[in-house]
Amino acid sequence: MVKPTTLCAGILVLSVFHPDPSPAQNEVYLKIQSEGFKPVEIVIEDFKTGESSELSTEMRRIVERDLEFSGYFKPVPPEGRGRPAAVLLKSSLEFRGGKGDLKCELSETASRRRILARSLQFPIERFRLAAHRTADNVIRALIGDEGVSCTKIAFVSGGRKSKQIKVMDADGHDARQLTANDSLNLSPSWSPDGLLLAFTSYALGNPDLFFYSFDGNRTFRMSSSRDLHTSPAWSPDGNTVAFTLTVRGNADIHLMDAAGKVRHRLTNSPAIDCAPSWSPDGREMAFTSDRSGSPQVYLMDADGGNVRRLTFQGSYNDSPAWSPRGDLIAYVSREPDGFQIFTMDINGENIRRLTPGGGNYEDPSWSPDGMHIVYASNSGGRWDIYVMDWDGSDSEQLTSTGGNFAPTWSPRLPVPADFVEK
Amino acid sequence: MKFFHTLALCTLLISAFVACNPGATRAPDELFKSEEPAEAPAEESMKAPAEAKPVQQVKKPVKLSLETIYFGYDRFDLTDEARPVLAEHAKKLKENPGVKILIEGHCDERGTIEYNLALGDKRASAVKEYLVNFGVDPGRISTISYGKERPVSAGHSEESWAWNRRAVFVILE
Numbered sequence: 204m205v206k207p208t209t210l211c212a213g214i215l216v217l218s219v220f221h222p223d224p225s226p227a228q229n230e231v232y233l234k235i236q237s238e239g240f241k242p243v244e245i246v247i248e249d250f251k252t253g254e255s256s257e258l259s260t261e262m263r264r265i266v267e268r269d270l271e272f273s274g275y276f277k278p279v280p281p282e283g284r285g286r287p288a289a290v291l292l293k294s295s296l297e298f299r300g301g302k303g304d305l306k307c308e309l310s311e312t313a314s315r316r317r318i319l320a321r322s323l324q325f326p327i328e329r330f331r332l333a334a335h336r337t338a339d340n341v342i343r344a345l346i347g348d349e350g351v352s353c354t355k356i357a358f359v360s361g362g363r364k365s366k367q368i369k370v371m372d373a374d375g376h377d378a379r380q381l382t383a384n385d386s387l388n389l390s391p392s393w394s395p396d397g398l399l400l401a402f403t404s405y406a407l408g409n410p411d412l413f414f415y416s417f418d419g420n421r422t423f424r425m426s427s428s429r430d431l432h433t434s435p436a437w438s439p440d441g442n443t444v445a446f447t448l449t450v451r452g453n454a455d456i457h458l459m460d461a462a463g464k465v466r467h468r469l470t471n472s473p474a475i476d477c478a479p480s481w482s483p484d485g486r487e488m489a490f491t492s493d494r495s496g497s498p499q500v501y502l503m504d505a506d507g508g509n510v511r512r513l514t515f516q517g518s519y520n521d522s523p524a525w526s527p528r529g530d531l532i533a534y535v536s537r538e539p540d541g542f543q544i545f546t547m548d549i550n551g552e553n554i555r556r557l558t559p560g561g562g563n564y565e566d567p568s569w570s571p572d573g574m575h576i577v578y579a580s581n582s583g584g585r586w587d588i589y590v591m592d593w594d595g596s597d598s599e600q601l602t603s604t605g606g607n608f609a610p611t612w613s614p615r616l617p618v619p620a621d622f623v624e625k
Numbered sequence: 626m627k628f629f630h631t632l633a634l635c636t637l638l639i640s641a642f643v644a645c646n647p648g649a650t651r652a653p654d655e656l657f658k659s660e661e662p663a664e665a666p667a668e669e670s671m672k673a674p675a676e677a678k679p680v681q682q683v684k685k686p687v688k689l690s691l692e693t694i695y696f697g698y699d700r701f702d703l704t705d706e707a708r709p710v711l712a713e714h715a716k717k718l719k720e721n722p723g724v725k726i727l728i729e730g731h732c733d734e735r736g737t738i739e740y741n742l743a744l745g746d747k748r749a750s751a752v753k754e755y756l757v758n759f760g761v762d763p764g765r766i767s768t769i770s771y772g773k774e775r776p777v778s779a780g781h782s783e784e785s786w787a788w789n790r791r792a793v794f795v796i797l798e
Contacts (some may be wrong), residue, residue: 359738363775387774389738403742409769410742431746431770434739447743449770452701452750454743475743491740497699498740519699521737535737542736565737609738 242277243345244288245270246312251295258327259296262305262334266292268374269338269352272599274574274592275345287312292341303327307337309344319344324623331377336622349615351570356577356601357381357391357400358588358610366608368402368415373570373577373612375588375601381415382406382422390609392435392444397616401425401435401444412446412459425463435459436479436488438505445469445479445488456490456507469507480525480532481505482549489513489523489532500534502549513551522566525549528573531593533557535565544578546593557595568611569593577601577610689717689724691794694752695787698733701747703755711752714794715759722762727795728752730770731777733786738772745770752792767797 247267250259270276279288291312297304302324309319321340325333335352342350354373359366360380368388371378382388384406391402400415412425412432426432431449438445441461448457448465454475458467470476474494481488485505492501500514500523514520519537526533531546540560544567547554558564562582569576577590585605591598601610618624691714694707703711718724730749732741749768757763778788 366774387771389742389774429767431742433742447739449743449746452747452754452768454746475740475747477743478737478739491737493740498736519736521740537736 242275243290244279245276245290245292245341246281246288247278247292248281248294251293252297254296254298258330262296262330262337263294265331265334265374266294266338266341269335269350270341272374272575273338273342273346273350273352275342289313290318290345294337298327301327303330303333305333305337307340309341322625326621329619329622331372332619333622335372335374336618336624348572351572351575351615353616353618354571355613355616356568356588356610357393357613358579358602359389359391359608360602360604360606361388362606366606368400370400370613371601373590378602390433390435391611392437393611393613394437395439395441395614397614401437401446403433403435412444412463423463425459427463434478436481438481439483439485445481447477447479456488467507469503470510471507478522480523482525483527483529489525489534491521491523500532513547513549515551516554524567524569524576526569526573526593527571531573533567533569533576535567544576544595555594557591559595566609566611570612571614575612577612579608579610689721689796691717691726691796693791693793696748696790696792698786698790699736699744701744701751703751708755711755712759715756715761718756718761718765719759725765725767725797727797728766728768729775729793729795730768731775731789731791731793732773733789734773734776734781735786736773738774742770742772745772748790748792 247263250263252259267278271278289312290309292307292309294305294307305323305325307321308317310317319340323333323336332353338352339350342348351373355370356373357368357370360369361367365385366387366389367383368381368391369378370381381400382404384404387405389403391400393400398417402413402415403410404413409429410431410433412435414423414425416423433447435444435446444459445456446459447454453473454477455471456469456476456479457465458469459465470492472492472494474492476490476492478491479488480490487502487504489500489502491498495512497518498521499512500520501510501512503510514534517536517538520534522535524533530549532549533544533546535542536545541563542565543556543558543560544564545554545556562580564578564580564582566579567576574593575590576593577588579586580589583600586608587600587605588602588607588610589598589600692710694710695704697704718726728749730745730747732745746768749770753763753766753768756766776789777791778785
């Protein structure tokens, strides 16, 4: 379900498209219909290719899934329908010396006007990302928003003996392991440019804070004291990391700079203060504190001032996650039927339960466009990672191996240098 | 052997006492033993051999064993059951001044990973503080939290959870 207050409208408005659009004109903002938004019907033709049809079939499936997942589109079959779909996507795929060459054309069915034509060269083994980029190109051309098809999800995977940090595509595919020690690795958190992943690791015998750098596959230890360092959260400008530091058993939220120097202590109470989550404008953060006697969600300014309690319903509220849209905070609340995921406005009102019970639901994390939430749940019998719409509808399972926790959604990521797009 | 009998008697008494408290049921000994090294007999002084050789005082390392203590749900304060146990631990530690220990703080599976890491740390620190107040040198005690990451009981019942809310004593070499 797409928020009515965002962009899209139905089929009628598509006549706004101009022929042979320049890149600027390609970004067409459609008029808002406040009620009854209908997804744009799209036919995605089979990829024309002389090469492996398995690859092109999978790429087409990825494009279709990404477009449907965005909430803006409804992929429909080409034939056997009374009414034609609004838009048509034709693609062709060739291989040339280890590289794939993908050409796509998006056109309006009724007028046959071409909305978008793109050519993408990519290393063949990165075919999944090429398909994801195609979906984002379609979304950008028709909706005007940047899609999230190329984003990733970092998470924790393992059992009692050891837990490792992994990263997978946002559709659950292609999971790769980043850490390789016999220890506990927890609490991953992306930098805003997607180049670093902060996390906690017991690899050196103490819960230390590390940065993993995707550029060069290197890991750096950032903390130096023999204390507990956990729940890192990068400020939106990327200059500061808020995190929980426990000294002599007392957990407080601190700020660390990019070099790992602890600069500032934000909370100063004998209670447990942890789990910071920044507002998208970087001026405030939500966090968990049990200073009232049980864990509740609080807000404070980025300098630690103006602390105010946000949750008053329920005896255990934790894990706040501020939506990138700025208007909602997701969090976890203990209910009689287990831990469930809720959202509330940033003033604490309009509390809304998203998850259906029948298990525990934890660790909510927003997609960069604020339209989806990834989370961990044991409602399927084991702990696995799922994704749902911002309002709790349409949940989809992303992992199935069990022992998967703490998902965190990446920002939009830089395009790899070996992708050439025209 | 006497020490072992005393320990067994204490366990029995504590079990009887705790049986009245539904939040701290005692499990069978199997669960209990899985975490503790076997109790070693107390050191006995060497007797001089019959031949008038000089007595060699061989220092055998004393194998200390400090039993796990347990916590109430979402609590880090020490229970009435834990305090006398910790007083005994303090006594043993003062009698063995060369020994260093690591206190691990653990939580049950409920609640978030991060909050439980902090809670486990609080539990370990509360225990350390108690021992230090009883005269144990703080330099001998380090603490670490494992939150809910290292449960000793895999179940999802109240009883399992009670077994996982614990502070574990690790004797460091």
